[in-house]
Amino acid sequence: MEGLTELNPATREIYAALGxxxxxxxxETTYEVxxxxxxxxxxxxxxxxxDVVFSFERVLNPENQSLFASFIPFIDSVTKKDDTTVTITLKYAFSLVAERLSVVKIVPKAAVDADAKAxxxxxxxTGPWKMTDNGASSQQVVFERNDAYNGxxxxxxxxxxxxxxxxxxTRTNALSSSTVQAIDTVPAANLATLAETKSVAAKQGFGLLFAMFNTGSAPMNDVKNRQAVMYALDYDKICKVGMADLATPATSFVQxxxxxxxxxxxxxPGQMEKAKxxxxxxxxKSVRLLASDHGWFASxxxxxxxxxxxxxxxxxxEEKKSADVYGTIDGNPAAFDIVVAPGDPxxxxxxxxxxxxxxxxxxxxTDSRMHWKGQESYNQVQELLDTAAKATGEEQKKAWFEIYDVVSEAVPLYPIFHRKSPTAYDAETLQGFQPIAVTGLSFIDVASTK
Structure with a gap:
């Protein structure tokens, strides 16, 4: 699938896609594509x-509760200009229009209207691949080349x-035996062994492990308890031993x-006495800790x-599968004190x-999970987000830096570390493959000798 623009996963450069x-x-507030x-x-x-107008309205419609809507709050409307052009009208000047349009994938209105669930x-x-098996029963997602693609x-x-x-x-063995050509989330213990026969990389990115708190109920409605939990963690051991040096302790919201x-x-980091x-x-005296069971941070x-x-x-x-973690806590403030899980937007x-x-x-x-919405620090963050969105350059960064400070002190959710993304691949059979710093693998412009 494509947006009007796309972000190259490897180079992080924005490029025209369906546009x-x-x-x-x-x-100042009008763009055309x-x-x-x-x-x-x-x-x-x-x-x-x-189709383009429908795709944006689909995301922006509050009834659809799309998480992507929060990425494009600056868009007032998307309208048809003529048979080949759309006009994008903004609520206010925004400096990252080209980058942000990539989050909305363009879909055929007729197909969605006919059967949205299907x-x-x-x-x-409209992308270079078409899905022929969604993996629901086969445990593998299959794509075929889209010969109609002209991008x-x-x-x-x-x-x-x-x-x-x-x-x-099993994933590591699949690459070692050449059953597959690339894997992500390589276990740290296997990187050295895989490097003997395959290519390996571990690129630092934003991807993080976070601690999230139930700020709406005791005991984590007391910010001092939230801070105490964060101060208590042995960040050095977590990153060096638990993550085998594939992570760095968080010193801010971003890496x-x-x-x-x-x-x-x-x-x-390094503040146990402050925690006590x-x-x-x-x-x-006691807390309830719920963690997702992702294998890469098992240690x-x-x-x-x-x-x-x-x-x-x-x-x-308690430890649960990721979907079960959120199924347990969503809209249920009595279900937890602390959740530890990964994320990478x-x-x-x-x-x-x-x-x-x-x-x-x-x-x-903020509402269904942290129960933080409406609190003073929440309101402060929303105001600063709006300020930054309407600014550019150093003024924009200043507002972001203030948000970093607010969330570090209020800690409704905060990173424990930012991780490196370990990837292993067969460079002999994959031509043009590049490891990426975000979750997943990229096969843009990649050829195979198999």
Whole structure:
């Protein structure tokens, strides 16, 4: 599937996708995008401006509760200008229009209107690949080259199969035996062994492990308890032992390599005594900790539990699959005190506005999960997000830096570390493959000798 623009996963450069070129600015709040001539969906129907308008309205409609809506709050409307062009009208001047348009994928209105649930299971788009098996029963997602694609990045292989292999050992063995050509989330213990016969890489990115708190109920409605938990963690052991040096302790919301990095007001690593002081002040004795069961941070979970116990807390620990974690806590403030889980919205974009809005702006996270919406620090963050969105340059960064400070102090959800993305691949059979710093693998402009 394609947006009007796309972000290259490897280079992080924005490029015209379904748009014939990057958006043309008409005035401060008006942009136009001409559609790629001759573009068709994989079902054979021609792309129209009406499809583009529908796709944006589909995301922006509050009834659909799209998480992507928080990425494009600056859009007032998308309308048809003529048979090949759409006009995008903004609510206010915004400096990242081209980058942000990529989050909305253009879909055929007729197909969605006919059966939205069926479309969600077998989506149709305009990209270089078409899905022929969604993996629901086969445990593998299969794509075939879209021969009707006429964009700048055609598929360079006849087909592509993604095997769903959650087990670390099985996934590693699949590459070692050349059953597959590339794997992501390589177990740290296997990197050295794989490097003997395959190519490996571990690129630092934004992807993080976070601690999220139930700020609406005792005991985590007391910010001192939330801070105490963050101070108590043994970040050095978590990153060096638990993550085998494939992570760095968080010193801000974004990683140090991020172009909008600034050290946050509150620094948590190496502060166990501060944790004990706060716990003595609040009288907190026990917590309920719920963690997702992702294999790549399996060695981290016991260290987190041990850290909290070392601070004097009794920990009621539970571990669940990611979907079950959120199924347990969504809209249920009595279900948890602390959740530890991973996240990486940088798959959608790199700018601080997008990354911050993913967690600190949407109702799904702030209301249904953190129970933070409406609190003073929440309101402060929303005001600063709006200020930054309407600014540019250093003024914009200043507002983002203030948000980093606010969330580091209020800690409704905060990173424990930012991770490197370990990838292993067969460079002999994959031509043009590039490891990426975000979750997943990229096969844009990649050919195969198999």
């Amino acid at each position: 014939a070129e990057l958006p043309t600015q008409v005035d 001409k559609l790629r001539d001759g573009a068709v969906f994989t079902d054979g129907t021609a792309v129209t401006p009406e 479309f969600d299971m077998n989506p149709v788009g 700048a990045h055609p598929a360079k292989a006849k087909s592509m199969t993604w095997q769903i292999i959650p087990d670390d050992s 140090k390599e991020h172009p909008s990095y600034n050290a946050a007001k509150i620094q948590y 002081e706060l716990l003595a002040e609040t009288g907190l 981290v979970r016991p260290i987190i539990k041990e850290s909290l116990e070392a601070a004097g807390l009794t920990v009621a620990y 940088s798959v959608f974009g790199d700018d601080a506005d997008l990354l911050l809005r993913w967690w600190y702006s949407t109702d799904t996270w």
